[in-house]
Amino acid sequence: MNTHYAHQLSDLPGFSLMADMMSMIELENRYFAKLSLKGLRHAGLKVLFAAMNFDLNNLSATDFLYGVSPAVTAATRADNIQLAIDFLMCDEDSPEIKLLVKDLIRLNERRKTVQAEALIRLKPLVNENDKVVIVIDHTLGKGMNGLVAQELSRTYSRPAIVLGNGDSEDTYAGSFRGLEDFSMLDMLGDCNSVIYTGGHDGAGGLQLLKKDIEVLRQELNGKLQNFVADNSLYYDLEFDINQVNENLINYLSEFYRITGNKFKQGRFLIKGLFVSDKKLIGQSNNTVKIDCDKLQLMKFKTDVNYYKSVPVFSEIEAIGTLNINVWKVYRPKFKVTKTLQLFIEEYRETK
Structure with missing residues (x-):
């Protein structure tokens, strides 16, 4: 019309x-x-x-x-x-x-x-011998179960389930997060202990009777008896610190502008980094900033123990995603500051 x-x-x-x-x-x-x-x-x-x-x-x-x-x-x-x-x-x-x-x-x-806070609280409850992390927390609620399950899955390199109170007093309900290796949704659908499950292959919800929680644990351990959690870090390319500059990061950023499911953000191994300083920052003190000459390393969602473990005046190599932080100051004089950054997943000392 x-x-x-x-x-x-x-x-x-x-x-x-x-x-x-x-x-x-x-x-x-x-x-x-x-x-x-x-x-x-x-x-x-x-x-x-x-x-x-x-x-x-x-x-x-x-x-x-x-x-x-x-x-x-x-x-x-x-x-x-x-x-x-x-x-x-x-x-x-x-x-x-x-x-x-x-x-x-x-x-x-x-x-x-x-x-x-939930991640800190639930980590001691995790049985690392289980093939699937299963924890119970009645305080989180349906809106947070999935996010915490995702964090636990990343931390322990295996599927994770976070449960709370279900629709009735005798049931648990919660969320699961899986891996790309197999469909967690299909696997839970094949478990006799599960009353209901739904969602996507790698993310969704489930419900079961409270009395069947150990049955679910045994079922999943049985189905995944040959599964070995892989905590290896994979990367796309490696660069020496001397190769990293604003032009390179801009080129990579444009290539990886549209990312998401089945097209992941590029991860890179950066070698030749020398740690000159480190700081623990953030409102919850859960971000570590590591100064390495012209490149600033940022580690998010971590804690003071990670901060203490970072060696100062040592050479390291790190895996992460490259980024440029642009900071604009308008007073007393307009100024633009650009900082080359690597959002790191992990590092290791080199000799």
Whole structure:
């Protein structure tokens, strides 16, 4: 009818595909993801990206996946879905957007704190002899179970299940996170102890009777008796520190601008790093900053023990993702500072 209303919302399909972890090797999905990142239109998302210090003219999928998307879903995890709905319905600029964004960021910071505290609390309950991490925590709630399960899965390199109270007094309900090696959803569906399971191959929910918790543990250990947790770190390319510069990082960032399910962010081994200093930073003291000449290493979601283990005045090599942190200062004089960074997964000393 000679209207073009859909053009005003052309950025939303790509964000939806990325948020739901759809395949990013599918060309149609990549097309819509590119529309989202290169043609941001949504008034609320513009304000949220800017408030989280992302460059609106140089957005990547990781900015959305690990920045903005968790901030929006933090509202639903806090049982405040109306806040998320109100935010997403802000398709035009309005005075209320800044207030909504402020609330989303506040809830997201709270989510990070709860998630970090839960990981510390639950680690002592993990039986590392089990093929699947299974823990019970009644305080987290449905909105946080999956996030904590994901952290436990990454930490122990195996599937993880976090359970809490179910629909009735005699049941547990919770979330699972699996690995790319096999379908955790199908495996749980084959367990006699599981009343219900649903979701995706690697992420979903389940319910079982409390009396069957040990049966589930035995079933999973049996099905995965030949499974060996692989905590190896894999990387795409390796560089000497002397090869790393702004041009290289910009080139790699452009290549990996659209990442996600089945098209992962590039990981690189950087050699020849010399540690000159280290700092423990962040509101919860869970981020370690390591100075290595022209490259700054950042380790997120860690603790003081990791900080203490980092050797100063030593040579190391590290695996992670490369990034440029751009910091703008407007007073007393406008100044732009660029810092080359490596978001590290792990390091090791070299001799």
